[in-house]
Amino acid sequence: MRFVSWNVNGIRAIHKKGFTEIIRELGSDILLIQETKAQYEQIPEELLNLKDYSNFFVSAERKGYSGVAAFSKKTPKSVIEGFGIDEYDSEGRTIGLEFENFTIFNIYFPNGKSRTERLEYKMSFYYDFLDYLNVYRKKQKNIIICGDVNTAHKEIDLSRPKENEKTSGFLPKERKWIDDLLSDGFIDSLRLFNNSENIYTWWDLKTKARERNVGWRIDYFFVSESLRTNLSGAGVLNDIYGSDHCPVYIDINI
Secondary structure, X not given: OEEEEEEXXXXXXXXXXXXXXXXXXXOOOEEEEEOOOOOHHHOOHHHHOOOOOEEEXXXXXXXXXXXXXXXXXXXXXXXXXXXXXXXXXXOXXXXXXXXXXXXXXXXXXXXXXXXXXXXXXXXXXXXXXXXXXXXXXXXXXXXXXXXXXXXXXXXHHXXXXXXXXXXXXXXXXXXXXXXXXXXXXXXXXXXXXXOOOOOOOEEOOOOOHHHHOOEEOOEEEEEEXXXXXXXXXXXXXXOOOOOOEOOEEEEXXX
């Protein structure tokens, strides 16, 4: 099975750029998207009626903001909206699909760049989700986490690490959360297959950074250790356009 995750930076905007055709090109069994920026009634009808896919949406209370969605060829036995904390769930950042032998969480993690309060919110979200996850693992050990994490883990994961040491998205405490997640029994799937430099998933549109590949790797698939041997591939689809992010994927036998 191929799972693809993508921050589309507005589902209505990317629909106008041929999103339906891109979905066909991606050929994913499960497509997880972040930052839909739409309420359910604003989703283009064509995307609600995609052949072979069931669709699931979680929207923010605030219109035009945040939001996550999933398109799945395999029907989940249940869907988890949020993770039980109103201040996060109201922003529509989390959706989980439960299947018989695994669960996948699609998450649009907060951005902490705008002000101190949002950085504090981001850090609280990080660790409250980790607490939730550790309880949930008693129910299901096979877990996949994907989405826009809004943090580059190591120096190899962004073009200009020294210049960004004091920038949210590369702060020591943000990077430590990824360390903690990995220490808790998860794998950064891409690095299982590829330790190359210059692999990025987000580029600043204003400075045309993508043309120069001056970017950050902030989109991930984290997979529980129990699924290590199920993984057969992982990568970045940087030839797919339409957003300031590109899609990332895993191939997994599950």
